[in-house]
Amino acid sequence: MQTLSGLNDSQWKAVCHTGAHLLIVAGPGTGKTHTITRRIAHMIPSLKPNQKVLAITFTNKAAQEMQGRLLALGVPLNKALVGTFHAFCLKLLRDHWQETALPKDFKVAIPQDIQGFDKAVLERIGLMKSTRLVIEGDNEYKTYQRYLRKNNWIDFDDILREALALLENEDIAHQVRACYRHIFVDEYQDTNIIQNALLKILTQEGTLLTAIGDPNQSIYGFRGGNVALFGRFKDDFPGVRELTLQENYRSASNLLAASCQVMGGLELLAKLDAKGKLVTHEAASDAAEADYVTSQIEKMVGGMDMLSARGAYRSLGDIAILYRLNAERHVIGQALEHLGIPYQVSQKVPKPAGYSDEAVLGQFEEELDYNVEKVSLLTLHAAKGLEFPVVFIIGCEAKLLPLDIHAMKGDPQEERRLFYVGMTRAREHLYLTRARRRQLFGQTWFNPPSPFLADIEEDLKVYENSKPRRGPRKSEEAEKQQLKLF
Amino acid sequence: MKFYADLHVHSKYSRATAKNLDLENLYVWAQLKGIHLVGTGDFVHPVWMKELEEKLEPAEEGLFKLKDKYAKSMDAQVPKACQAKVRFMLTVEISNIYKRLDKVRKVHNLIWSPSLEAAQKVQAKLGAIGNIKSDGRPILGLDSRDLLEIALEADPKNIFVPAHIWTPWFSALGSMGGFDSMKDCFADLTDHVFAVETGLSSDPLMNWRLKQLDPFILVSNSDAHSPSKLGREANIFDTEFSYSAIYQALFDQNDKGLVGTVEFFPEEGKYHYDGHRLCHVRWHPQETTKNKGLCSVCGKPVTVGVMARVEELADRQPGQKSKRHRPYWSAVPLPEVIGEARGVGPASKAVQEAYRKMLTQIGNEFYILLDAPIDQIRRLAGEVIAEGIDRMRKGEVKIAAGYDGEYGTVEIFKDGERQKIEQQLALF
Numbered sequence: 040m041q042t043l044s045g046l047n048d049s050q051w052k053a054v055c056h057t058g059a060h061l062l063i064v065a066g067p068g069t070g071k072t073h074t075i076t077r078r079i080a081h082m083i084p085s086l087k088p089n090q091k092v093l094a095i096t097f098t099n100k101a102a103q104e105m106q107g108r109l110l111a112l113g114v115p116l117n118k119a120l121v122g123t124f125h126a127f128c129l130k131l132l133r134d135h136w137q138e139t140a141l142p143k144d145f146k147v148a149i150p151q152d153i154q155g156f157d158k159a160v161l162e163r164i165g166l167m168k169s170t171r172l173v174i175e176g177d178n179e180y181k182t183y184q185r186y187l188r189k190n191n192w193i194d195f196d197d198i199l200r201e202a203l204a205l206l207e208n209e210d211i212a213h214q215v216r217a218c219y220r221h222i223f224v225d226e227y228q229d230t231n232i233i234q235n236a237l238l239k240i241l242t243q244e245g246t247l248l249t250a251i252g253d254p255n256q257s258i259y260g261f262r263g264g265n266v267a268l269f270g271r272f273k274d275d276f277p278g279v280r281e282l283t284l285q286e287n288y289r290s291a292s293n294l295l296a297a298s299c300q301v302m303g304g305l306e307l308l309a310k311l312d313a314k315g316k317l318v319t320h321e322a323a324s325d326a327a328e329a330d331y332v333t334s335q336i337e338k339m340v341g342g343m344d345m346l347s348a349r350g351a352y353r354s355l356g357d358i359a360i361l362y363r364l365n366a367e368r369h370v371i372g373q374a375l376e377h378l379g380i381p382y383q384v385s386q387k388v389p390k391p392a393g394y395s396d397e398a399v400l401g402q403f404e405e406e407l408d409y410n411v412e413k414v415s416l417l418t419l420h421a422a423k424g425l426e427f428p429v430v431f432i433i434g435c436e437a438k439l440l441p442l443d444i445h446a447m448k449g450d451p452q453e454e455r456r457l458f459y460v461g462m463t464r465a466r467e468h469l470y471l472t473r474a475r476r477r478q479l480f481g482q483t484w485f486n487p488p489s490p491f492l493a494d495i496e497e498d499l500k501v502y503e504n505s506k507p508r509r510g511p512r513k514s515e516e517a518e519k520q521q522l523k524l525f
Numbered sequence: 526m527k528f529y530a531d532l533h534v535h536s537k538y539s540r541a542t543a544k545n546l547d548l549e550n551l552y553v554w555a556q557l558k559g560i561h562l563v564g565t566g567d568f569v570h571p572v573w574m575k576e577l578e579e580k581l582e583p584a585e586e587g588l589f590k591l592k593d594k595y596a597k598s599m600d601a602q603v604p605k606a607c608q609a610k611v612r613f614m615l616t617v618e619i620s621n622i623y624k625r626l627d628k629v630r631k632v633h634n635l636i637w638s639p640s641l642e643a644a645q646k647v648q649a650k651l652g653a654i655g656n657i658k659s660d661g662r663p664i665l666g667l668d669s670r671d672l673l674e675i676a677l678e679a680d681p682k683n684i685f686v687p688a689h690i691w692t693p694w695f696s697a698l699g700s701m702g703g704f705d706s707m708k709d710c711f712a713d714l715t716d717h718v719f720a721v722e723t724g725l726s727s728d729p730l731m732n733w734r735l736k737q738l739d740p741f742i743l744v745s746n747s748d749a750h751s752p753s754k755l756g757r758e759a760n761i762f763d764t765e766f767s768y769s770a771i772y773q774a775l776f777d778q779n780d781k782g783l784v785g786t787v788e789f790f791p792e793e794g795k796y797h798y799d800g801h802r803l804c805h806v807r808w809h810p811q812e813t814t815k816n817k818g819l820c821s822v823c824g825k826p827v828t829v830g831v832m833a834r835v836e837e838l839a840d841r842q843p844g845q846k847s848k849r850h851r852p853y854w855s856a857v858p859l860p861e862v863i864g865e866a867r868g869v870g871p872a873s874k875a876v877q878e879a880y881r882k883m884l885t886q887i888g889n890e891f892y893i894l895l896d897a898p899i900d901q902i903r904r905l906a907g908e909v910i911a912e913g914i915d916r917m918r919k920g921e922v923k924i925a926a927g928y929d930g931e932y933g934t935v936e937i938f939k940d941g942e943r944q945k946i947e948q949q950l951a952l953f
C-alpha cells in the first residue's frame with residue numbers, strides 16, 4: 040500500500056472511499072491537493088482501458104501543478120484529463136462541434152474584441168450568464184449574442200453554456216460519462232450554477248463525483264460563485280458521503296487560532312509546532328503604514344546594507360503584501376520602489392499573440408513571475424491558493440474590510456471570508472496593519488479599525504508601536520482625541 | 526606597461542555612498558592613490574549610465590577616459606608629483622538575494638563589461654527583471670547562476686567576479702548567506718567564473734588554503750563608497766593597457782599579466798574575527814568554539830567572521846600556495862600610518878595636512894607605501910612616519926582584528942615609542 044503512506048487518518052479515508060459521491064470539506068492548509076491527487080492515483084488501477092478520470096481545477100496554473108503531481112505519482116497522462124471547467128468544455132465543443140449550433144471555426148472572443156457595448160451592460164450580461172440557466176426576454180442580451188454569432192465568436196461564459204446545451208444530447212452525454220467514470224472538482228465553493236448543472240448531467244449512469252472545497256473560503260459570489268451549492272450538495276448528488284479535513288499543516292498555531300476566531304470559532308487543528316507571530320500595527324497615515332511595512336521587510340531580508348543584515352533570514356519571495364483594493368497598492372509600491380526592494384504585482388496575463396484555445400483560456404488568470412524572487416503584491420482575491428512565510432494585510436480598516444466605499448459594497452459575510460482567506464495565506468508571520476488616514480479615490484478617509492480585528496483575542500496579537508487596547512474601544516478613542524488637544 | 530587597477534567602486538547613486546562620488550572625484554583620487562584604471566561602478570543605474578555616456582570617451586580598447594573638458598577643471602586638485610593618466614572600465618555590483626536549497630542566499634557579484642553596448646545590454650536585461658533605478662548596486666531576487674548566465678548572454682566577453690567572497694552576509698562563500706563551494710553557487714556555469722575577489726577581511730594566504738579556489742585567480746579591489754577610500758586594495762597588472770589584455774590575464778591560466786595584489790592586513794577588515802559589535806564581544810574563532818558560538822552578553826549566535834569560515838572550508842595547511850598564486854603586498858592606508866606616527870586619528874587635520882604634503886613632495890600613495898626609498902620618506906616626512914612605513918612593509922604591525930562590521934585597528938607604535946625614535950634622532 041505504498042500509495043497510501045504520508046496521509047493522516049481523514050486524508051486516508053478520503054483517498055480510500057468508494058461506491059458513492061464524496062464531498063471533502065477541506066480547510067486551508069489541510070493538504071487538499073495532496074489528498075485529491077492521491078485519491079486520483081489510487082483510483083486509476085480500477086479503470087478499464089477506455090476509461091479516464093476528469094479532474095477540474097479552478098485555474099490553469101492549478102491544473103499544471105496537479106498534472107505534475109499526478110505524473111510524480113505515476114499516473115499515466117492518458118488516464119487523467121486535468122483542466123478548468125472552461126478547458127474541459129471547450130474541448131467538448133471542439134470534439135463535437137457538428138452537434139452544436141456553432142460553426143467549425145468558432146473563436147472564443149477576448150474582451151478587447153468586443154466593441155460597441157457598455158462596460159456595465161457587459162458586466163450585467165456576464166453575471167446573468169453565470170447565475171441563470173435560462174435567460175429570456177432580455178433585449179440587450181439578445182443583441183449581444185447576435186453580435187457574437189455574427190463574428191463567429193462565443194465569449195468566455197458561453198463556453199460553459201454551449202457545453203451544457205451540447206450535453207442535452209443524450210448520446211453525447213452517454214459517451215462522455217462512459218469515458219469519465221470519476222470526476223474531481225477542486226474549489227467547489229466557487230462553482231456557479233452552470234457548472235453545477237454540468238456536473239449533474241455528467242454524474243449520471245454511475246459516474247461518481249468527488250468535490251473538494253471549503254465554504255469558508257468562498258470569495259467569488261460577486262461573479263456568480265454560489266456557496267449555497269455547498270449546502271445543497273446532498274440534494275444534487277444523492278448518497279454522498281461527507282468528510283472533513285481539519286488538520287492544518289500550513290499556519291503556525293497562533294495565526295491559525297486567530298483566523299478561526301475571525302470566522303466565529305472554526306475548528307482547525309494546528310499541526311505545526313511553531314506558535315508564529317501575529318502583529319497588529321496602527322499607523323497615522325497610509326504613507327506611515329508603508330514605511331512601517333517596508334522597514335519590517337528591510338529588517339527581515341536585510342539585503343540593503345551590511346548592518347541591517349543581522350538576524351535577517353528571509354528572502355524576497357517569502358513575503359506577500361495583500362490588500363482589498365488595487366487602489367491601496369500605490370503608496371506601498373512607491374515605498375518599495377524608493378528603497379529598491381524588488382516587488383511584483385500580480386497581473387492578468389498579457390493578451391496572447393495568437394488566439395489559440397490555450398492562450399484564450401489563460402486570459403483571466405493572474406500570474407506571478409517565479410524566475411525571479413520578489414515581494415508579492417496581491418489583492419486578497421488573487422492570493423487565493425497561495426501561501427507565504429510572511430504576509431502583510433494592509434488597510435485593515437472599516438470601509439475596506441468589509442468593503443463599503445461609494446458604490447463598491449461587498450457582501451459582509453463574503454468580505455469576512457476574504458479576510459480569512461488572506462490570513463490563512465501566512466505560514467509564520469502575519470502583520471495586520473491599518474492607517475488612521477488614507478487617500479483613496481481622491482478623497483481622504485479617516486477609518487476606524489476593521490471590525491474583523493476585534494474578533495481576534497488580544498493574547499494572540501502583538502502590538503508594534505501602538506498601545507494595546509484595554510477597556511472599551513470608544514473610551515480610548517475619546518482619550519486619544521483628548522490627547523491630540525494638548 | 527605596469528598599472529594599478531581598482532575595479533570595484535560605487536557611485537553616488539548607490540545607497541550609503543558619498544555625495545561627491547562622481548567621475549571627476551574618482552579621476553582626482555585615482556591619481557592621488559596611484560591607480561591608473563578605475564571601475565565606473567554602478568553602470569546598471571540609468572542616471573549614472575547617462576553620466577558615463579556624457580562624460581567619458583573611448584580611449585584604449587575597452588577602456589574610457591574622462592573628457593578633457595571635465596578633467597581640466599579638476600587637475601588643480603592633483604599635485605604634480607601624482608599626475609598620471611586615468612582610465613575607466615565599466616563595472617557594476619549586483620546584490621543577489623534568493624533562496625536556494627531551502628536557505629536564503631545573499632551574494633554580491635561584479636560584472637565588468639568590454640563596451641558601452643555590452644553594459645547597456647546587461648542594463649536592459651536586468652531592468653526587465655527588477656528595479657535598477659533606486660540603487661546603484663541593485664537588489665535582485667535572482668540566482669547568482671542566472672545573473673552569470675545573463676551577463677554571458679549579454680556579451681561573452683563580460684567578466685563575472687563574485688565579490689568579497691568571504692563577507693559573512695553577502696558573498697558566495699560567506700558564513701551566513703553563502704554556499705560551501707563555488708560549484709554549489711554557480712552550478713553548471715562555474716567554469717565561466719575565473720576570478721574571485723578576496724575582500725578586505727581575507728588575503729591570498731587565507732584563500733590558498735582552499736583547493737576549490739585553485740581554478741580562480743584572486744583579485745582585490747577597494748569597494749570604495751567614497752573617493753578617498755579608493756585603492757584600499759588593488760590589482761597590479763603588467764600587460765597591454767586594454768580590456769582584452771585584462772580579460773586574458775584573468776582568464777588564461779598561463780598568462781602572467783596580473784602581477785599581484787595590494788592587500789589590507791586581513792585583520793583590519795570588518796569581518797576578520799567573530800563577535801557582536803553591539804555587545805562589544807570580539808572573539809578569535811577558538812574563543813567562539815569555546816563558547817559554542819553563542820555571545821556571552823546577549824546569548825545569541827555571534828557573527829562568524831572570515832577567519833573561522835576559511836578554517837571551516839580549508840583543505841590545505843596554512844602556508845601552502847595555490848596553482849594560480851600571485852605575490853601580494855600588505856599595506857595600511859597612508860593616513861592611518863601618519864596618524865599612528867603622530868598619535869592622532871587618521872581623519873584629523875594634522876594628518877590630512879601631512880598626507881597632502883607627502884603626496885605633493887613624494888608622489889602618489891601607492892608609491893609612498895610600496896616603492897619610495899625609506900630615506901627619501903625620512904627626509905621629507907620625518908623619522909617616525911618613515912619608520913612606520915618601513916615597519917608596515919615588513920609586516921611589523923599589531924592589529925586589533927575587525928569583527929561583526931567593525932573595522933580592525935592598526936597599531937604600529939607602542940606607547941612612548943614615538944618619542945624614543947625622535948629622541949634617538951636628536952642624539953645624532
Ligand SMILES: [Zn+2]
Nearest residue numbers: 618633688695
Ligand atoms: Zn558588495
Ligand SMILES: [Zn+2]
Nearest residue numbers: 801804820823
Ligand atoms: Zn551579543
